[in-house]
Amino acid sequence: MADGMMVDPGRYRLAIFDFDGTLADSFPWFLGAVNSAAERYRFRRIEDADVERLRGLSAREMMVHLHVSAWKLPLVVRHMRAMASANLHHFKPFYGVLPLLHALADRGVALAVVTSNSRPNVERVLGPEVCARVGFWECGASVFGKAPRLRRVLARSRVAAADALCIGDEVRDADAARAAGIPFAAVTWGYTSEAALRAQNPAHVFSSVPDLAAALGVALGEA
Incomplete structure (x- = not known):
């Protein structure tokens, strides 16, 4: 279930996703x-x-x-x-990830991927149809170097930090989002335990992809 207050479906204009442990089960x-x-x-x-x-x-x-x-x-x-x-x-996309990305793009939410993994790897796992809908890529980030990449996405997208949502599964994702001033949504299906993520005081906590989709106001089709 989504945690805390319901997300205003129209609040976020940009969704920034981590890859490993968030979009892909690695x-x-x-x-x-x-x-x-x-x-x-x-x-x-x-x-x-x-x-x-x-x-x-x-x-x-x-x-x-x-x-x-x-x-x-x-x-x-x-x-x-x-x-x-x-x-x-x-590497496999988590259940619901592909339709979630399509649904967000259909609703006009800009998509970004910020990851330490390489772009060719991400594209091979997610597939060309989904990746064509990702407007902003920052791949190959150093382990602790995501914050500058997040700021670059904000600058390129011309979306204010408060109107973006950083979605990830690690404490370093929360740290990077905080440094960039972006609200952070913690997902508990990845690398880091729910307790450790909650200790970061994220704006939102989600325990499944369908919960995330529901909170963002989009319906999932076939995974």
Whole structure:
């Protein structure tokens, strides 16, 4: 269910989506990719017993837990991006995502994707029909570099921050939205636990794609 007050369906003119964990179900792949990187770059693996605890951590806290030093992070990210490109068959859009994006575009809401993943990867997972409706792309962001990308989308779209909604599943998404002055909608079906997301005081919390669609005043067709 949507949390808190009902969203005014006409309030938001721009919807900015994260990709991994928000539009696409990549968390199971992520766990394996981290452990592959751990073997190569010599940091702590994620064990099965760690998963729920790690879902309660921010990206910075996870780096500390896994003993990933700052100088290794770009190497790890590069390795995982290469793995993602080679393993996109493991990535699937969450149920309802494709019709949600179509419905928002049909209603005149501008769409943006801001992600650390690459644009070719996003396009292959979401498909050409949906991606043709995305007006603003900021892909390949650094792990903690989304805020400038969000500001760039605002500038290019000429939409005020208060009229945009940043939709994501991680604490770093909330941090970036806050830095850019954009209301943040936390989705609980991705990488980060609901409790950790609620601690960020998001404007909205959604537990399913249909809940998000209903709150934004659009109906979903076939997923």
